[in-house]
Amino acid sequence: MQNVIAINDAGRQGIAAAQATTDDMLLANIAAGDRTSMHTLYSRHNVRVYRFILRMVRDGATAEDLVSQVFLDVWRTARQFEGRAQVSTWLLSIARFKALTALRQRQHEDIDQDDVLEIPDGADTPEAALDRSRTSDILRSCIAKLSPAHREIIHLVYYHEKSVEEVGRLVGIPQSTVKTRMFYARKQLAELLKRHGVETMAA
Template structure:
């Protein structure tokens, strides 16, 4: 997958690092949300809003839809806070809710027939217009091809490579064993290689 990213700039990774003290603080924060503390929910919103939108955007490829889903994640946090026991990190729990929202959205769109030509992933600004156009084309292609994968394979790739989560956290967020995450990533990469070869991109498919 690292080689596939070489054709275009990766979107910024938003890594949220936590330690034992933060874990305790996060558990207290969610307990406050469960008790109806809207300020505590605002703190979670401010902390996770940008990484959530970046994560969801890679599924939906439409910024407005990503913002709507991120808002639904916050509603989910508000409603589910009482069930949070601190067994996983706050990051894992939040992205687990986001994962479910993204997968539900993808499945619904596929049932309805997802149109081609959805808004492509955002590309970093570049000084060279030709280089920018080339990178945008490759980024758009990768976004389109990843969109053909199953919802579970997409989520495994997004959480592992773009959110930079350890496999154990990805497994917690997706609600499956680590080996299942590894299997989904493996088949996702194989499918991407075949699709890249079909597109004539031999260097990335090698």
């Protein structure tokens, strides 16, 4: 019985240690060739990276393949991470590049996001302030009518909770441009929602 308790305590300590390890620490270990840290980083971020890619490519098999490529790149290039942004932002920047490359190869220049809200995501979104039972179709339709650049900003800020600075790094545009796009994206989305009888959306 004491042996079982000791094993359980050790297991809990191991889980606590893994949770206490920051992404930056994991990446430093990965740069040194630590496969356990690579597994931990993958477990921590693969779902969000998958959802991010899926929204762009709209194909599950392609998204899964690109996720594998993203983390293979992380394993190969961990030493190049300079810590100027969060590790999660760095991961999404790699994911975005690979998704855009895949889309170019498929010659899909305009990313249609008609079914974006069908993808499960626990993050707060504009829909959180609306009656989900009657507005999911309306919001989906309105988001689809935004330009690709404005849709991308909406997704990064609301679905992935990225700051203006992080979005600028991901997309490769100045922070002032991010703010401008966000302003017009929100304004246009609010106008579209109002036409459908929805007067409010999340701030």
